[in-house]
Amino acid sequence: MSMTSYIPNIVFAILLSLGIGYFVKNVKKLTRNIKLGRDVDVSDNKPQRWKNMARIALGQTKMVVRPIAGIMHIIVYVGFVIINIEVLEIIIDGILGTHRVFAPLGSIYDFLIGSFEILAFLVVVAVVVFWVRRNTIRLKRFFKPEMEGWPKKDGNLILYIELVLMGLFLTMNAADFQLQQLDAPHYVKAGAFPISQYIALLFQGLSIPTLILVERVAWWLHIVGILAFLNYLYYSKHLHILLAFPNTYYGKLKPQGAFSNVQSVTNEVKLMMDPSADPFAAPAEDDSAEPEKFGASDVMDLNWVQLLNAYTCTECGRCTSECPANQTGKKLSPRKIMMDTRDRLEEVGKNIDANKGKFVPDGKQLLDNYITKEELWACTTCNACVQACPISIDPLSIIVEMRRFLVMEQSAAPMELNNMMSNIENNGAPWPYNQMDRLNWVNE
């Protein structure tokens, strides 16, 4: 073999390493950004966490709560996972210069390729249905204000890419099938082509060189497309295909109604209630340490699981469509809370990149610049958004964390709530009644 015959292998190896290398770079950036969040202990109850991941992410149990979208999604998901076995063969072929290296598997190979084709066809059907839901039927949840611009484009772009990838896969197989029929050299007779044999009808009468050209072009575009798609993830809601797994693992295990107790507050309250504590004693801790801020006004004040949540959100809007505040025309949209958190986190990440690894205050924050007080105060903490999320995202925890900042750092609660809270402080009830009258109801 001459040197020139290795050129495709070399080009392939370069493309592959570029594609994977750039992806790894993005994963590193993603991990760094998520780690900007506060630490939170999620090391407990590992068996339950694995179970949740298997059930919710792998098993898609919460997707089928909405049957049409759920079943269509499972088709695309199963198609994606299984067709990736074919990508393995493509990569080996690309590096070694072989063709259909798994062909010796015989009938197993036929079965595999046949299944990939049927799945690819089903994916095409599902993607068309998804497109119609987003663009023709115009489902309400895809047309909320936060979906304008990039999010809407992103949603459609993913569908187009999937359509093109499946199309290329089937075209490649169709040309291959035709070449096999013509006993073209190098094109080993292998695989079953339940779908692409019909596409092959279009290729009848084409010469072997033309067919090889079609097959090669489709093959190359397919793998380049996959590598490009891999690198598109970081910029897209489609990141959920990877992050859904860690996200469901780290998702909340406690009953949904259990909100976290803030440890720093516990320490202070214990000190206040301890009769033996000396209120004038110098603080035992290192004086230089800045006192921890209560609640969150920016992404760095959230914990890293909440930031992981933000990157995992696929903007499906099930949370928002179940939100009682949103249904009654309030500005609050739990999906927007997640999208804002991700957008701000990206902005902070870019700031760090531009300033040699250090965040330089930019006069902006998550509160007010992204999420308004009006949105935060509209929440009923009913947990409908948490329940609705198919991949264990908890928008409510972010809302509460930001309320904590408003109330404890800024005393910026609505006036009626301040009245309610001073009633609790003064007489142990949210209303202005005397605590000594607590038992009057018995004799009324």
Added chain:
Amino acid sequence: MNNMEIMAEVLQVRTMEEFMAQGIQPEILFWVGSAGSYDDRAKKISRAFVKILNRAKVDFAVLGPEESCTGDVAKRAGNEFLFQMQAMMNIEVLNGYEIKRIVTCDPHSFNTLKNEYPSLGGSYDVVHHTQYIKELIDAKRLTLEGQVYKEKRITFHDPCYLGRANSVYDAPRDIIKKTNANIVEMKRHKKTALCCGAGGAQMFKEPEKGDMDINILRTKDALETNPNIIATGCPYCNTMMTDGIKAHEKEDTIQVLDVAELIANSL
């Protein structure tokens, strides 16, 4: 029997202080909650529940003036300081009396006592009154006469902090069935139930600008089942749904009752 008769019945209620003075422990502590103590509508629910406890000869206590707000609403509003102050004070009282088991008619108190007090040093077996009533019926300590609501159409509105927050869906329905009523479910119920609009401290403030109040929407869900009675298990839901049927001008034909009242009226 109607509510007037519940009110007329003399209720037996003893405080923890009285139990302590006699050196005995009650079976259970009834956590009345601020709404149950002060809100005119919720007080009737407290009375109905005590009637049930009396009828089942449950040896229960209340804290009376020693009870204070659980801090739930302060916590949801973001005031973690106030919440933890309230929690620590209550825990001191509860632990001082060596309380083991608590029952409450308020899902918010239920959730906070059950889920948020333990890490602050207060671990108790906490049950919602619908769960406790079911226990009493199952143990044959309580028998229902089952005539008053026979064949009545009752729809149950799941309180968020009982349902989604703590996955208690069956107990209230099981005991409503014991009244021989027909349960008619709203389209969204159990996990997908719509909030009444009062949670997260909304009870104490005006709603943000929108095109409808949440309780109006939720009452609409309930009215679609064409019910005789809307049942709830939460004093705040009760207020919201009661206001809701008034807004829909249905207050003359449809009642909003707590599950405890359904049971108390069926004894």
